[in-house]
Amino acid sequence: QEVDMEAQADGIRTVFNDPSNFNVKHPLFSPWTLWFDSPATKGRNMPQTPVSAFPQTPIPQTPGVQAAQGWMEDIKRVISFDSVEEFWGLYNNIIPPSQLPQKANYYLFKEGIIPAWEDEANKHGGKWSIQLPKDKNRGNVDKMWMYTMLAAIGETFDPSPTLGDGSAAASLITGVIVSTRPQFYRISIWTRLAPSGSDEDAALRERIEGVGRHFKTSVLGYPESARLAGPLATEVEFLSHKDSEKKGKAKKIIV
Amino acid sequence: GPLDLSGAKAPANIAAAQATALATARVIADINTVQYPEGVQSPRPELNEGAKDGKFRYDRDFLLQFMSICKEKPAMLPPLEAIGLESADQAGHHHMSRTSSGR
Known part of the structure; x- marks a missing residue:
């Protein structure tokens, strides 16, 4: 059997061994879908192209998705991918956040989860986010967003994604978003769950805070002790989607 | 001096071959047995202890190594x-x- 394994290993050619004739690719922990919207996409229908050249994955029609239909109307599905190699092919052929028009958003979500609160995977969750003044961060935002995507697809935001039943659903992360606005950028990490603040949720709270700390220090590159709030800038802060809906004062977690 | 072609696009024949390779490549079954060429680092092993069913995790430094190689525009874009x-x-x-x- 050892001989078999060796023979098999010898037959493996990665993209590093042979960029034009590799025979294996690196699967991602989960397949992902990139979505996009900007003022220019509003009311615009997808172009008429042969179905074979441009297949659309139908969006699952769960009750949550139906409720989000107004919100989703102008958000265009760009593409899905499930390997490291395909991610970079996509990355190298689209523009980075610093070049996006104003009021545009990239949404990178796990396949089958739409970038809306109403989705079953999001409705009990929340988001870590940071707002960065545009003038000071034009030169940083592209790298920050790339690192955010890499932590998402590499599944390193949450140190224990396979606790529990070992399925992808055990991972806390559902998607990541970058938004461009006239005065600032915002990067967000959406989570499947949000701690309630009760004692029973202490373990979940700790896990959520771990995601926030990883985001702040490893992904965004700030010291853990750094205070970031200022004009047009926020701390790295967590808010449940339920509290976001309420507007007004809500309990935020800050790392 | 010589032209700096480091930022130039891959020749069309490589790009086309890459698209074909991507379409036919199979998924790595056991990430811990893959041997990378010298100079290419493996994913941090602690990320994939007991990993199965292709559910692999990859650190940033590992992922960044693909950036300059995988440039082929996705067929479905x-x-x-x-x-x-x-x-x-x-x-x-x-x-x-x-x-x-x-x-």
């Missing part, structure tokens, strides 16, 4: 201009030509 996914400059340019097409 829609025309970006059609969904407004273009920089402000490009958008202005297309807008001019679009108005003249009667839309």
